[in-house]
Amino acid sequence: MAEKNKYLMFLGCAIPYRVSAFEISARKVMQKLGVELVEMPEFNCCGLPLDPVSHEMMLILAARNLALAEQKGLNILTLCPGCAGTLKKVNKMLKEDKALREDINSHLKEAGLEFKGTIEAKHIMQALIEDIGLEKIKNAVVKPLTAFKVAEHNGCHILRPKEYIGFDDPEDPKTLKTLIEATGATCLDYMDETECCGAPSVGISDKIALQLARDKLNHVKMVGAQALVTICPFCHIMYDTNELRIEKMFNETYGIPILHYTQLLGLAMGILPEELAFNELRVDASKILKEAM
C-alpha cells in the first residue's frame, strides 16, 4: 500500500507549458497540509495526446509512466484530469487484461521497464477528498471565505468514462462542491454544469470551442457567481485565456475571474494571494480578492 501523504508529482504538458499558477498554488497548499511531493525527472507526457493518432502508443506511454512510479513504490499525483484519467484508465485496463499487459510489457522491455500494477494514479481533487480528508482540510482553513459566491467546473476526464474512472457521479458531481464549501465559500448551482469546456476543439474548430465556453460563462453569470473555480489546466486556459475574446466576439460582458481550486483553498488557509500566483490570471481577480481580505 502506497503512502497517503507522499506522492510522485506528475506535471504533464499543459501545466509547465502555460498554467504555472495551478502548480504554484497546488504545491503551497499541499505543503501546508503536510503532503510530500516527490519529483520524478523521468516522467513524460501521460500519453493522452497520442490516443487519437495511435491507441497503442498512448497505452505504452502511459504504462511507461506507471512502471516508473512502481519502481518508487509511490502513488502518482496529477493536477491535470487528462493525465489522471489516462493513467487511471490504462492502469485499470492493464491490471484486468493479461494479454494486453503482456503485449505492452513487451514494448516496455526495450527500455528495461515492466508494468506490474502495484500503484494508483490520483488527481489532486481525489487525493484531497480520499487521502487527506475533509476534516483535515477544514481544520486548515483559518480565513473562511464566507463572502465568496462561486461556481465550479469539473472537467470531463476526472469523471468520464465512469466505467474506467470510477470517481464521483459524472451526472451530478459533488466532490468539487464539497471541497469549495470547505473553504467557507458558497458554491452555486447553474445550468449545464457538467458541459465540456470546449478546449479539445481549439485548433480544429475554434468557433465551436468558443461557443461552448461562452455558454458556460453565460450560465455562470446568470446565477451571479463572482468567480468560476476549475481543477483542470485545459478548462482554465479555455475560460481564462478566452474570456476577453469571447466578450468581444459575442458582445458580452462577464468579468468573471477563473480561479484554480488550489488558489481558493490557499486563500482560505491564510496564504497570501502573491504566493498563490493570482497575478498570472488573465481575468482580473482583484475585486473578489478585496472582498476576501
Add this chain to the structure above:
Amino acid sequence: MAEKEKERIKASEIDPKFKYEIAKMHGGEKLMRCFQCGTCTSDCPVARFSETYRPRQIIRMTQLGLKDRVLNSDTLWLCASCFTCTDRCPQDVEVASVIRVLRNLAAERGCIPQVFKEQAASILASGYAYKIPDLRIKKRESVGLPPLPRGNPESIRKTLCNVGFAKHIEKKGE
C-alpha cells in the same frame, strides 16, 4: 441537385468487412449494439454547435461499411473526447472510443489534422506534447518551482520503436 448526387450512397462504396474490422479493435467491440436511438448526438456538446458533426451518423456509417467516407471526413476530428456519449449510450456502445478507433485508422492513411501530428511529433522528440518555452523553464526557478522533469525521449523512443506508427510520425514531424 449536384450535392444530392454526391450524398447518394453507391453500393460500390460499401465495405461489408469494415464493421468487423472496427469491432475487433480495442474500444470498438460494441459497435454492432447501436440501435440508432440518437442519445449520443443529442447530448454531444460539439454537435450542439456544429452543423455537420453527428456521432450517431458516424456510428451508422461505420456499421454500413462506408469506410472511405468515414475515414476521409474532417468531421471525425471534431469530437472533443468528453465521453458524455459513452456514459449515456443505453446500449453501452463506447461511442467516443469507436471514434478514436476510426481516427487511428484515418491517421494511418495520413488523414490527420496538423495539431495532432505536431503534438505526436513533439512527444517523440522531447517527451512533451508542446515545446515548453525556455522562458517558462527559466522562470520556474525564480518562482520557487523545482526544475522541469527532463523526461527521457531516448527511452520513450525505445519503448515505441516496435510500433510501426511511431516511425510514420517521426518522418512526418521532421
